[in-house]
Amino acid sequence: MTAPDRQKIWRPVWLVRLTGAQSRTWAQAGLFQASAIQRGVEDSVPQNFAGRDLVVSGVRYVGRITEEPVVERSYFDAFYGVTGATSVSFRLVNADGALDALHTADLRGTTLTLTRYDEESGTGVTEFTGKVSTTALGEGWVEVRAVAPDLSVFEQPVPLGTVLASTFPNARDLGVPIPVVFGNIERHRCPYVNDDRTNDQYDYLVGRGALTVDQMYRLAGDGTLHKIETSEYTVETTRYAGLTTVRFPRRQVDWQNALFPIYADVTGLSAERNFARAVRTLLSDTTYGLSQSVNAASFNAAEAQLDPTTGTEVTGLYCDGVLAEPRAALDVLRELLLVRGMRLDANASGEWMVSVDALQADVRMAVRDGAGAGERNLLAVLTPRERPPLENTVRDYRLAYRWDALSGYRLEVKRAVHKGVGRDVLLQHRFLRDSGAADKVAHYLSRREIHGNEVVDVAVAQEARQAAPGDRVTLTYAPLAYTCAPMEVRQISKALDRILMRLAPWSCAFYSYSCGTLPDDLAFPTAESTEMPAPLQVPTPATVPPSFGVLAAPTALTAVQGGGKVVEVNVTYAEPVDWASIVLYRACGSTSTGSAVEHRRAKAKTFHDEDVEYLTCYAYWPAARSLSCAESSFGPGEGVRVIRIVTADVAEQQISRAAITNSVVACYFCSTVEFEIQAVSNFVQLQRDTDVIRSWLVARLQLDGPNDGSARTAYYRLLRNSTTTGAPSCGEVVYSQSLSLAGAKAPNVTAVTVFRSFRLEEPCSTGFVSYHLLGRLSDVSGGAGYKVTSWRFMADAKSA
Template sequence: MPLGENIFGTTTLGDVQKTLTEVLTTTATSLASVLDVQTFKEAITTVMTSEASETDKQTFYETILSTIQSSSSVSDISAFAENLLTIITSDISVEDMIGETEILRTTAQVEATVTSPMVYYKKGILNEVDFSQQLKDIYWGRVDPSDLTLEISDADGTFSALITAGEEFRNRGMKFRIYEPLETPQVKFLVYGKVIDYSLSPGKISFTLALQNLEEQDAQIPKKLYETTDWTETPTNIINPAQDLGKPYNIVFGHAKKVPLICVHSNYTSDYYDFIIGYGTIHSNHNNKATTVNIYRNKVLVPSNEYYIHGGEATIQYTGSSFGLTAGNPNPYYLTINGQPVYFAFIRFLKEQIDFSGNNPYELTADLWGLKLSGSTVERNFIRCIQYLLSNTAWGLGLTVETAYFDAVAPLMADRYCDGFIGGSQFNAMDIIEELLFACQGRLFYTADGKIGIDVEVYDPKVKGLFGWKDGKEENIISIDEYRKTAVREAIKAFALQYGYNAWEGSYIYQNRRSVMDFGEEQVMESRFIRDHTTADKITCFHKNRMTYGDTRLSITVGMDGRTHEIGDIPKIVIPDWSINSAFNIRKLSRTANTFKWDLTSYDAAMFTYIVGDIPDDSNADDLPDFSNTAPTAPTSLQKTGSGTDQASDGSTIAYFNVSAIAALATNKVTLVKFGYKKTGESFYTYVDGTQSGTNWYAKINGLIPGLYYDLIAVAYNAFDLPSIGNPTLTSQLAPGDTTAPAQPTGLSATQGIGKITLSWTANTEKDLNHYDVYRDGIKIFETRDTKYPDTNLSYGVSYTYYIKAVDNTGNPSPASSSVAQSPRQTTTPDIGDGAVETPKIKDQAVTIPVDAYTAGRVDISSGYWVTVQQCSITSTGAPIHITACLNVWNTTANPSGITAQILRGSTPVYIVYNAFDIAAGHQDSMSFAVRDTPGAGSFTYYLQVYAVTTMAVFNRSILLLEAKK
């Protein structure tokens, strides 16, 4: 019967003995004696006819057959038969006999690189070796390995012959495969070490090894890196070498975000450019890329019409014509592994992906639905991702897995989603797998036939075994080694999981946090393969519960009753002295030949009860793009739907516009539309927030000045506060005004002044009053917000008539006020009376004539005549006289005028300036000049005169100054 086939219950004893004989006679080694055969048959007969379970019978049978088949000499078989005979003839139970037989089978397989190729030696271990203290429990950390000594049978002189031939063993790497026989299912460990010492004695050789690795999972999973993969086969149509060689190709699981794309081919003639996504067939393809693919160029979303995506099938699926691809043609990108092509998913762009400088390639990343694995859609189950990462020969580790175990536990993790990718840098395979195991509460083990299995930590209501200490019933606990609560230095106050890895920033977007105890440290874990909020919350809840309910720890030693227990089993522990009568979870175990030490934690069904925690309330589904750098679509249909006027809080009249626009309900969701306004001709808008109703947005733009023109704009914003571009505008929109004019101003009066008239009136009470217009002789001469106005530079003896109007913000004028008439007065008293100054105190005897004394009134100038506009007198002792003149002239006529100015001493011209002014109609000009005159001693009068080409007037507010001093 083949190993692994259940022979008991369906096969007769004669058939079993016949099969055993065939095995013994076909082995490479001749049998030592018929006695050995008889011993084996007797042992099997004893077990088959006992009350042992079928499982124990099967295990016993396979133990004998596998031991015989692995023996390499007659002496090995004879030694095994002799030991077996001792067991079956001793006074022990069948159950103990089965256990002792399994111990006999413990072997070590030594692989020493003493020759090339590697030579394998199979020898029995003679000394008792306890590997259990070196084993790693994946939940409670690792134990540093120590040196280990193995004594191996060398009866046939295999090793001694090698050493005699000069082979040096020290510092050689060796690997031992150890079968732990008391494990169900049996677990096989690989022990790696380097020989630091050895010795020979008759019939055996002793090795002392410096252990390098005794970890169960590391032994199962080789130290393989996902390293750089360059093309071993170059497709013939690649023109230029890949720009990104040196980066690993991606392995994409679930809904992966921001996966880096790797340029592999540029065709400048046909203008298309290919980028590799990664290994295998992914769910995303050209037909469904609108929902399963988002491409980013320097973090900005790329329109879907710019690229085609091939999902990694063996043949091209595209049926269009614009991408240079033909459906049915072979996929050009593949590697040959183990004689089979491994195809890649790739993206083809229609334009070269370089920036405007023409030198620097854009950074391209993608959101993808990843590998289908064995299904028709993307696989997101952590168990399946681990299974294929272990077993896939192209992009995985190529190991053999027991699919039945993975099939059994995968449904238990169906509500947790694996979303991420391996790529961008190098990762150790064990680190990736441990991260996935953490997310699904799993652990790996070897089955009896050397395949990798998996189980997950879920609630199991079945208690496996009852163990008591002074309980008056079981009494099967040998010793209690420790009973305690978690120490303060080991306690976890809070557990946090960081997830939602952002490859653009190299950081995590989200954190799910749970409080555990009132004291201790915070433990923070990270996962690149978790994006779903609920998945993160369930994982955090479980680990929080395990820390909370597993706070009580117990270490005990049990006897052979614990031989079938494994890590994760739930025995019930009864210790009356300490009031313990509850289930515990085996977290760690170690074995000797007859005893088992367990490290246990308290166990409760509540550990596996999911209570919803704080989950982020974001609406961005897994397949939606990241719009943090992509502007939303601009609004459309901007229109002014109405306008009017309102009264402000101060009672003034203000105008408003009612506006609307449409913002489509796109995936780059518009969260706000703002409406802007500015006065026509200005540069900057002022914005108001719109109100949403479906795709329509509305706003009332208030506070406008009636009668002015405004420009309008609508701008959309997304959740990242990015504004749209290419936004619609409306220009030169007239703000409406009111039609009610202010009341007629009252109380207007006019007061005489020297050369001026001062007006005053009673203020209007309208809130929207803007200013007053002042009229003289029916002509508007001034605007003012005050209720007083001085009209200066008036001509003496001339009567002037005034009235005013009030004007509001809209520009509505009030009726004219009542008119008033007045004329300026002339001074009759000199500023300095006779005898006021007895002795001059002025330096250089200079005399400056006060300006007001010579401020000209309105002086009309007729064409062809000199007109004196200023004069002053001075007495000189003969020193030179310095004369300064300045004047400001306003042309009130409709014709241009040229002005000539001169200074005279009496009737003698001292200085003349021809065409000093050339003044356009309705404009003014000014000038000043200085003259030096030496008339000798005496009193002199100086005059400032002007001459006009055409009739005009000196502007009535001009300041005309003539100054003479020594």
């Protein structure tokens, strides 16, 4: 037992001290001195008060306190969590008006310290330190009210910091929180923060800090996760300051050009696998946390007690979770503090302190009354002993854990409390993944419920002036069958003449552990990279396209408004043999080329711009591109102002008709001469020349021939021809690719996925469009060849 705080005679008195109140100053309220006002408190106004005139340690306290304060301390939860706000109020005698300035000078925010001082022994106990929240001035009195600590900070959501356009100008997931990963997590949804199709850079955000990405996944439409090979992406920890991102060189889209959701298994901040450290980080971090001051000594001690591997109080408690969606800070802290009955409180300096529920050898005091020798410090027992009714009795504690963004809480452990009676209590914990850790928490909570489900309120004498929630005491009171019963303080209320305590049974069984039955985690459905969805890899060209020199710029451009809300742009250009397309640049509200951005690109000389607004000026400039991707300088430009014409605009999405062709071929190719593999013709009625042809091609290439180990390269091109006649090789090249095939027989099948959109810029009177797949092989020695085993083509026409 700790040294008892007892004496024969007590003479307690409250001491109140106001610190931080400004001295009286003049403030200019207008242009003239006559409009100056006074702020602060004059030095002659007392700021130290007591129940009677006293001088303590050379400081004079004026005896003006009438209605004496009561200090109450408790926590939101019974034996853990964040301290509740304590409110203290008292009145000061002010019949002479000497204390008017305590109200008129506005003391809100001033620090108030309340001390229980004993004149007999000359000792004091600081009971409260807080901020003045309000004052009141009445006839003959001034009332002061103070609160501590300030809990409003816990109402704000965490983590702080979201995906902003200033940092991620091409982000698709704007406004989502930047994730913070504690420990190890699985199937974490990564926000899409860079959709840069111009430079083929596609970034996904993993989280804050330098994190390790263990596995990446694409989520298919059937809910299956498909593993992504590490060769498809790079992990960077310096591309964005303080963040870990993953970059893909290919846009992550499925067959229908819809974005794949991307998930990751991540090894996060290792120090924060300690629950006490996680609480400390969340409180003190200035980037994503609450920017609060913490008491280093108390947190260092708590971290040593809860270290997952070397903890002096308990081991095996691993904190594994992610802050990826906004949640109130108080809710997150309650989860973290729950695992071992941690209590969070503020000291007199405003620093947050933490304590861990641990096996205590010392007892604060013996509370007793009754026959036999011993002290009599129990003034009254205020409530009877009472067990909770059956409807409020806990039958089983069920703890759901191992949460992920796809399946929620995957596992659950259960511990019996009262067999056959009561109701189950389900707790959900997002920061527990380890089954052993979850079972330890469930066991601890169930022992707490079994041994600590009674409470009794008692009134105690001055010996309890230093008691605080969480302290151990013993209770002896024969009428309620208490004989040196081990108890703990759950709540305390301190008045001047007596101290009220709420006591609950305590047992060393709280801290013992026996392993229960641990659940098995059924594997989440995952698959290796397959044809659907296929890994999107950047093909490596077998040869560099030839360069045909510098391109000449287009020689003229005209821009006129058509019959409706559309601008028709015609470009004059003499096409060279390696002409690939015309790039149309546009500036809105400006005639400067410095404001121009690429607007359209097509192998055409006539463009129809429907992305315009009435009463707005647009300027256009053309440039030419070659097959080797060289681009000319700007040609002459022209501007146009779009005006409203009283005619009906053509509605969007006016037509939609799809046609699908499936082919299975067995064409062997052993020649270096390009040969047509397959031709597809599709008749589509086009309403106007702005209709879009969208196509997909799925091809499977297989090497056939001697198993000599020699690698071959297969080349193929997809051409489009909008006429009913003409050789296939004269069509427009819409896609080309080369594939390296190992020199071995089946299974050596390579699946290729092509997606392209084409816009028919020139009227197509017949609507007849043909596509041709051509191919050749780099090496024909030994009769080797490759064949297209199957391919599928789809096209549909839709209004732009």
